[in-house]
Amino acid sequence: AQSVTxxxxxxxxxxxxSLELRCNYSYGATPYLFWYVQSPGQGLQLLLKYFSGDTxxxxxxxxxxxxxxxxxxxNLRKPSVHWSDAAEYFCAVNQAGTALIFGxxxxxxxxx
Amino acid sequence: xxxxxxTPSHQVTQMGQEVILRCVPISNHLYFYWYRQILGxxxxxxxxxxxxxxxxxxxxxxxxxxxERPDGSNxxxxxxxxxLEDSAMYFCAxxxxxxxxxGYTFGSGTRLTVV
Numbered sequence: 138a139q140s141v142t143x144x145x146x147x148x149x150x151x152x153x154x155s156l157e158l159r160c161n162y163s164y165g166a167t168p169y170l171f172w173y174v175q176s177p178g179q180g181l182q183l184l185l186k187y188f189s190g191d192t193x194x195x196x197x198x199x200x201x202x203x204x205x206x207x208x209x210x211x212n213l214r215k216p217s218v219h220w221s222d223a224a225e226y227f228c229a230v231n232q233a234g235t236a237l238i239f240g241x242x243x244x245x246x247x248x249x
Numbered sequence: 250x251x252x253x254x255x256t257p258s259h260q261v262t263q264m265g266q267e268v269i270l271r272c273v274p275i276s277n278h279l280y281f282y283w284y285r286q287i288l289g290x291x292x293x294x295x296x297x298x299x300x301x302x303x304x305x306x307x308x309x310x311x312x313x314x315x316x317e318r319p320d321g322s323n324x325x326x327x328x329x330x331x332x333l334e335d336s337a338m339y340f341c342a343x344x345x346x347x348x349x350x351x352g353y354t355f356g357s358g359t360r361l362t363v364v
Contacts, residue, residue, distance in 0.1 A: 171352060173355075178357075180253075180255075180340060180356050180357035180358050181340060181353075181355040182355075183353070227291070229292075236282070236294040236297060236307070237282075237284075237342075237353055238294065239291050240291060241291040242291060242292075
């Protein structure tokens, strides 16, 4: 069955430090891959997506993610975290014609 | 930027009552979805809707649930005889086409509390 794993439930990083949030998927074929962010009390905002082509994708708010087929991973990165990045981050996958499947999310806290 | 609008933002209902959650998808989108997120858990797919019928549903979406597009703009989720375990954040989403080259645009959600 298709699944998405975000191994880290909660991560704390210092403001200005780099960030990497992990995402692994189990899927029958190369899926479409997404990262969403959810600020407290807010909806889900799309950060970036990967369908094909260049395995390093750029998103909004300075985020990027790299698709590694050999590792079935799609990790989210940011070189320098800002306090406003504190939020819940969700990795999601699907294929054409199928529902979007979410991971359990990683809560990011930013310390000063 | 176009938005998916959900109302109300928060609804409290008594167990056994019926609730209707409302969504206004982006106007040129054709595929509509409902997801839910129980507090502290992951976002779960409920149902997708296209051309006035359900195109896919999860095992969560049982006879207690129904969806409807009553007019050209609204997309509703009805929960009959609510249970305590229906308490969750419910998200509506839409896409222009299935296959999500466009990603899903989500609304801000409706927090449903069943007491």
